[in-house]
Structure formats: structure tokens, C-alpha cells
Amino acid sequence: MRTPLTLLSGVMAVLPDHNVNTDSIIPSAWLRSATADLARGLFGARRFDESGRERPDFVLNQRPFRDAKFLLAGENFGCGSSREAAVWALARFGIRCVFAPAFADIFYENAFRNGVLAGLVDETTWLALAAAVERHRDAPLFHVDLPAATITDPDGIRHGFTVPAGRAEALIRGDDEIDLTLRHIDEIKRFLDTATAERGWLYRSPLDGPLEPQRTTP
Amino acid sequence: MADSDRGAQPRAPVRTSPEGAEPPRTVFDKIWDAHRIRTLEDGRDLVFVDRHVLQETTSAQAFAGLARAGRRVRHPELTIATQDHILSTVPGRDETTNPDGRELLGLMRSNAGRHGIRHFGLDDPGQGIVHVIAPESGFALPGSLLACGDSHTSTVGGLGALGIGVGTSEVEHVLATQTLALTRPRPMRVRFEGARGPGVTAKDLILYMIGALGVAAGRGCAVEYAGAAVRALPVEARLTLCNMSIEFGARLGLVAPDDATAAYVSGRPFAPRGADFERAREEWRALISDEHAAFDRDEVIDCDRVAPQITWGTSPQDVAGVDGVVPDPAGFADARRRDLAAEALRYMGLEPGMPLEGLPIDVAFIGSCTNGRLSDLEAAAEVVRGRRVAPSVWALVVPGSQAVRRAAEARGLHRVFQDAGFEWREAGCSMCVSINEDVVPTGARCLATSNRNFENRQGRGSRTHLASPATVAAAALAGRVTDVRRTEVFAGEARP
Numbered sequence: 001m002r003t004p005l006t007l008l009s010g011v012m013a014v015l016p017d018h019n020v021n022t023d024s025i026i027p028s029a030w031l032r033s034a035t036a037d038l039a040r041g042l043f044g045a046r047r048f049d050e051s052g053r054e055r056p057d058f059v060l061n062q063r064p065f066r067d068a069k070f071l072l073a074g075e076n077f078g079c080g081s082s083r084e085a086a087v088w089a090l091a092r093f094g095i096r097c098v099f100a101p102a103f104a105d106i107f108y109e110n111a112f113r114n115g116v117l118a119g120l121v122d123e124t125t126w127l128a129l130a131a132a133v134e135r136h137r138d139a140p141l142f143h144v145d146l147p148a149a150t151i152t153d154p155d156g157i158r159h160g161f162t163v164p165a166g167r168a169e170a171l172i173r174g175d176d177e178i179d180l181t182l183r184h185i186d187e188i189k190r191f192l193d194t195a196t197a198e199r200g201w202l203y204r205s206p207l208d209g210p211l212e213p214q215r216t217t218p
Numbered sequence: 219m220a221d222s223d224r225g226a227q228p229r230a231p232v233r234t235s236p237e238g239a240e241p242p243r244t245v246f247d248k249i250w251d252a253h254r255i256r257t258l259e260d261g262r263d264l265v266f267v268d269r270h271v272l273q274e275t276t277s278a279q280a281f282a283g284l285a286r287a288g289r290r291v292r293h294p295e296l297t298i299a300t301q302d303h304i305l306s307t308v309p310g311r312d313e314t315t316n317p318d319g320r321e322l323l324g325l326m327r328s329n330a331g332r333h334g335i336r337h338f339g340l341d342d343p344g345q346g347i348v349h350v351i352a353p354e355s356g357f358a359l360p361g362s363l364l365a366c367g368d369s370h371t372s373t374v375g376g377l378g379a380l381g382i383g384v385g386t387s388e389v390e391h392v393l394a395t396q397t398l399a400l401t402r403p404r405p406m407r408v409r410f411e412g413a414r415g416p417g418v419t420a421k422d423l424i425l426y427m428i429g430a431l432g433v434a435a436g437r438g439c440a441v442e443y444a445g446a447a448v449r450a451l452p453v454e455a456r457l458t459l460c461n462m463s464i465e466f467g468a469r470l471g472l473v474a475p476d477d478a479t480a481a482y483v484s485g486r487p488f489a490p491r492g493a494d495f496e497r498a499r500e501e502w503r504a505l506i507s508d509e510h511a512a513f514d515r516d517e518v519i520d521c522d523r524v525a526p527q528i529t530w531g532t533s534p535q536d537v538a539g540v541d542g543v544v545p546d547p548a549g550f551a552d553a554r555r556r557d558l559a560a561e562a563l564r565y566m567g568l569e570p571g572m573p574l575e576g577l578p579i580d581v582a583f584i585g586s587c588t589n590g591r592l593s594d595l596e597a598a599a600e601v602v603r604g605r606r607v608a609p610s611v612w613a614l615v616v617p618g619s620q621a622v623r624r625a626a627e628a629r630g631l632h633r634v635f636q637d638a639g640f641e642w643r644e645a646g647c648s649m650c651v652s653i654n655e656d657v658v659p660t661g662a663r664c665l666a667t668s669n670r671n672f673e674n675r676q677g678r679g680s681r682t683h684l685a686s687p688a689t690v691a692a693a694a695l696a697g698r699v700t701d702v703r704r705t706e707v708f709a710g711e712a713r714p
């Protein structure tokens with residue numbers, strides 16, 4: 001079980017860049033240990049200068065946005081490396097929902113698996129949300145209602161976002177994916193039995209081979 | 219809230235013929251369907267994972283998760299592990315040479331040992347980059363579905379396998395269940411027609427394609443690379459092509475297997491043998507896209523027009539022919555792209571209109587899962603043979619696996635490189651991701667055969683240009699970006 005996500009209130013920060021990659025979300029310097037401080041590593045190279053001092057111009061270093069729970073991001077957010085630490089870093093920092101016009105595929109999967117909502121917003125909604133943040137820079141407080149798939153801005157205006165029903169329900173219930181899959185374990189076993197009968201060449205213990213690859217020429 | 223999953227968007231209509239014959243399918247569809255266990259309530263497919271490859275930087279938390287839940291590895295015999303990302307590539311290395319890597323390297327070794335998983339550690343002759351050892355050991359096979367906690371798993375598509383790059387939670391999911399719950403990708407095709415000119419490699423073709431179609435064009439797709447120019451590529455070059463499907467935003471890329479693929483696989487340690495191999499080969503023959511199979515998107519690239527490519531910006535789509543110039547951001551129609559290009563030029567220290575050829579470089583890196591195979595090292599060595607690296611350039615060759623290193627040494631390639639002034643390293647990811655000690659100095663310009671030119675990827679403030687092994691080799695010698703077609707290797711070869 002994960003912490004279920006239904007209703008959330010918090011600050012929204014805007015990062016308008018397109019194609020923000022996971023190297024940028026969590027630079028590799030924070031991947032060297034299983035126990036690195038990922039909250040600090042979030043956008044590490046953009047948040048801190050060479051000597052580790054905060055760059056005041058980066059949005060997450062600015063007053064209300066330091067406590068952001070929601071991130072409004074650009075196209076193709078989370079592209080590049082599959083590093084799941086990108087989602088962990090967002091979550092450890094406190095961001096539970098990212099809204100963008102589109103997400104990179106692996107990031108999208110990783111987000112839901114870690115209880116982070118990746119909500120799709122259209123261009124009009126994106127601009128309206130960004131404008132609302134701008135109007136309320138001192139207290140950009142938003143409310144996300146996952147069952148209703150809406151975001152209420154500080155002026156009380158409701159905006160819709162898109163999330164597949166099955167994924168929303170899983171976040172609401174706090175599902176564990178492995179438990180869900182293991183419910184089908186008999187079917188998985190039957191599948192492998194049939195597949196082994198049909199394609200024995202693929203499943204006959206691959207590790208029986210000698211240890212040393214013998215040839216490398218094409 | 220949408221009813222169906224995002225990726226279950228417009229699927230190609232299923233055509234049924236009046237005779238009740240099988241509807242035409244793409245090669246991707248055929249392999250996917252053979253691995254689908256069931257469709258889940260949320261629209262995703264639960265698929266069986268035939269092969270699973272582990273590396274040290276994305277598996278530690280997965281094993282920790284298994285331990286917390288008291289679960290075991292369901293099929294250790296379908297899993298292999300290696301150390302590649304964070305280990306040192308310095309000759310004579312061990313797990314402590316890069317002190318920062320000790321923890322994760324140790325965890326990979328102990329987790330593999332505890333769960334009975336075959337571990338190709340840094341002292342094992344089979345060690346190497348995940349996407350290099352999976353094909354070369356025969357672990358990845360045509361028609362198989364292979365998962366790995368690393369985005370460039372698409373590489374094995376060069377054999378006609380479905381290579382699925384996943385995150386750490388999914389690694390844990392595969393370890394516990396030997397399955398993945400995935401949104402079915404939509405089939406897309408890119409046909410490379412015509413023929414490559416001299417000095418133009420698979421790396422140039424894929425960079426050109428990403429430049430032409432953009433880094434998000436493949437999102438949600440399984441891309442089949444087809445056409446005469448792809449058929450003509452040796453298998454190792456097809457691995458290079460499929461490797462960079464990720465830079466195109468695709469879920470995976472693949473090339474339908476053919477006789478060359480079967481010949482490549484035959485005799486490799488984990489490959490089927492004897493009657494099993496003959497059976498397999500028969501089945502691989504059916505792995506082609508049927509004539510009327512529907513693709514969500516179909517693109518054509520005319521290879522005759524492709525020059526050796528080099529990136530100028532901080533995204534793989536920021537690419538041009540080596541005989542071209544740095545573009546003027548004002549020339550991009552899209553306002554956001556304009557801003558990004560301007561920002562990229564500032565970061566890269568370039569001005570619009572500068573010719574790419576002649577740009578001085580500081581570092582030359584030959585290696586990675588994109589271009590760290592034997593044929594890549596041979597192509598670079600051909601350019602280097604008998605010449606010297608420019609004194610101002612730090613040049614290194616990092617074979618993609620120990621098997622590649624041994625094969626290259628058997629051919630004397632290490633001497634060609636060392637005599638020229640290149641460092642000759644042990645196998646690993648090295649300067650592709652720079653999480654070991656192989657870091658590009660701040661502000662230095664590096665020509666690299668890897669796949670990502672993101673800001674700070676090779677070290678803080680590093681300036682990365684992506685290119686083919688031959689182009690990087692030529693630049694290392696000249697100390698500046700060079701059109702490889704002008705070097706002696708290609709001089710005299712007529713341009714098509």
C-alpha cells in the first residue's frame with residue numbers, strides 16, 4: 001500500500017521549458033549512492049551553483065514555490081534517461097502532482113508507480129493555470145481533486161486534467177502493482193508452460209551456456 | 219477523466235479478410251501478441267519478460283523493495299546482472315578504484331549472489347555494458363521480449379527483439395513476477411531508402427532522423443526501421459540504430475530479423491543450439507511485417523542526402539551535417555524551440571553561422587552502448603592508424619564489453635589507438651554518463667560517440683557534440699571537427 005492520493009492542496013510552481021530531461025531533474029551526481037539526499041538533488045544543477053549556493057532565480061528557490069506540491073511543466077516532461085530517481089526526487093521534495101501537455105513514456109510510468117500523479121492538461125488549461133500562478137505569486141494555492149480530475153485555482157475557477165481512469169483509481173486506492181499482478185500468478189504460470197511448449201528454444205535454460213562469450217564479430 | 223489509457227489511443231484498425239485469414243500484422247504486433255498474458259482492467263497489457271538484465275545503478279532499491287515485502291526472485295535463470303555504469307574503466311581497476319561506486323557495485327554483487335542470478339562483475343570475462351553484452355552473449359534473441367532498468371534497452375531491437383527500458387519499480391516488478399504491465403505501444407515505421415555515402419554510418423542515419431522528425435516524434439510508439447539502407451546494415455550497426463530510438467522519444471525500436479541476424483546469433487554462448495536453433499530460425503523467418511499491416515505513422519528518410527552528422531546543441535535533435543553551420547535560432551518557426559536553441563548556443567559557446575567543421579575540441583570519447591562495439595572501434599581505428607592525436611586533445615577509447623576489448627586486442631586495435639595517443643580502457647559506460655571518474659572538465663568541448671548531449675551530462679558545464687566513431691576519431695587527430703570524408707580513408711571514394 002502506498003499513501004493514497006485523493007484531495008490535495010498546495011502551492012503550484014511553473015517550469016515552462018519543453019523537453020526537460022531526467023538528467024536535469026536529478027543530475028547523476030545524486031545517483032552514486034542508494035542513500036543520497038534526493039530532495040536536495042532535485043534540479044540540482046539548476047538550483048545550486050558550483051559552490052553549492054542556491055541560485056535565487058530558479059523557481060523552486062523562491063519563497064512560496066519552495067513548498068510546491070504541484071508542478072506545471074512543459075511538453076515531453078521527463079524525457080531522456082529512465083532513472084526513476086527523477087520521480088523520487090520530485091516526491092521527496094514534496095511534489096505529488098505534475099501537470100504537462102505531454103510526458104515522456106518512461107517518466108509517465110514511473111510517476112504513477114511512485115504515487116505521483118502525471119496529469120495531462122491542454123494548451124488552454126496550461127495557459128490559464130500559469131496565469132493564475134502569476135496573478136497569485138504570493139500565495140499560489142491550488143486544490144487538486146483526483147476523483148473529479150479537477151484543479152481549482154486561487155480564484156476558485158476549476159480546470160480539468162486528463163488521467164486514465166484505471167490509473168487514477170490505483171492512486172486513490174494506493175495500490176501496490178506487484179500485489180495486483182501476483183493475483184494473476186496462475187495465469188502467468190500457464191502462459192509460461194504453453195510458451196515453453198511452443199518456443200522451447202527461447203526458454204530452455206539460457207544460462208546453461210559457457211560463461212565466456214566466444215565471438216564478437218558480426 | 220478519460221476511459222482508456224493514454225497509450226491506447228487510435229489503434230490501427232484490425233482488418234479481417236473475408237476468407238477469415240489472419241489480419242495483417244506488423245513484426246512488432248507479432249512479438250507483442252506472443253508475449254501478452256492478458257489485458258488488464260485499465261487497458262494495459264500484462265506481458266511476459268523472457269530476459270531480464272540488471273545493472274548496478276537501478277537495481278539496489280528494487281532488491282531492497284523485494285526484501286521489505288519478503289518476496290523472492292521468481293525466475294533467476296532468466297536474469298543476468300552486470301556492473302557497467304559507476305565502475306572505473308582505468309586499467310587494473312577493481313570495485314574500489316572509483317570510491318564513489320563501492321556501495322552500488324557491492325550491492326549488485328551481493329544481491330545477485332543471494333538470489334542466484336548470474337553476475338558478470340568487473341572481474342568476469344563477460345562483463346560489459348548491459349546493451350552490449352545482451353546481444354553479444356546470445357542472451358537477447360530475435361522474437362524475445364527483454365527488459366532492463368535502463369532506457370537504451372531498445373538497442374536489442376537490432377536483433378528483432380522487443381527491448382523495454384524500465385525504471386526501478388518495474389525492475390522490482392519483473393524480479394517478483396517476470397512480467398510487466400505496459401501500455402501497448404503504437405506501431406510506427408521509418409523507411410531508410412537509398413544508400414549511405416562514404417563515411418556515413420548508422421549513427422549518422424539515426425541522428426539525421428531525430429533532427430528531421432524531432433525528439434518527441436516517437437512517443438508511445440514501437441518504431442520499425444525498414445528500407446534498403448537498413449537491410450544493408452550489418453547487425454551491429456542495427457543495434458546502434460535501435461539504441462537511439464529513445465532519443466526519438468519512442469518506447470522501443472526494432473529491425474525485422476533476417477539471415478544476417480540468424481548468422482549473428484548462431485553459436486553465441488546463450489543462443490539456442492542444434493535442433494533448437496533450427497526451430498528458432500524457422501520462427502524468425504515469420505517475423506516480418508505483413509504487406510498490408512497498418513502503421514500509425516510511416517516516414518521515409520532519403521539516405522542519399524545524409525552527410526556525416528554532428529550535434530550543435532543540447533538536445534539530440536539539434537543536429538546538422540558536419541559540412542553545415544550552426545543554425546540561427548531566429549530561423550526556427552516555433553517560439554519555444556527558438557528560445558531553447560538560443561539557450562543551447564549560449565551553453566555550447568557557439569554563434570549562429572559558425573561552420574561546424576574546424577571547431578576546436580578538447581576531449582574525444584569513443585565508446586558507450588551506442589558505439590562501443592567491435593565494428594565501431596574498427597571504423598575509428600581505420601581513421602587513426604599511423605597518425606597522432608592532436609596534443610591539446612584528451613582522447614579515450616572505452617570498449618563496450620570485455621569481449622569487445624579482447625577481440626579488438628586480438629586484432630591489434632589497442633596498439634593503433636595507444637600509439638596515436640588514445641587511452642585504452644576497461645569496459646564500461648564511462649564518459650557517456652560520467653558517474654565514474656571519467657568527467658569532461660567544465661567548459662571543455664567533447665566530441666562523443668554516445669547518445670546524449672544534455673547540459674552537464676558529461677560533467678558540470680561540459681559541452682557535448684554527438685557523432686560517429688569515425689568522425690570523433692578524425693576530430694581527435696585534427697584537434698578540431700573534421701569532415702571524415704576528407705580524411706585519407708575516404709579520399710578518392712566518389713560521392714554518390
Ligand code: SF4
Pocket residue numbers: 302303347348349368370586587588646647650651668669
Ligand atoms: S553507455 Fe550510456 S546510454 Fe548506454 S547504458 Fe551506459 S550510461 Fe546508459
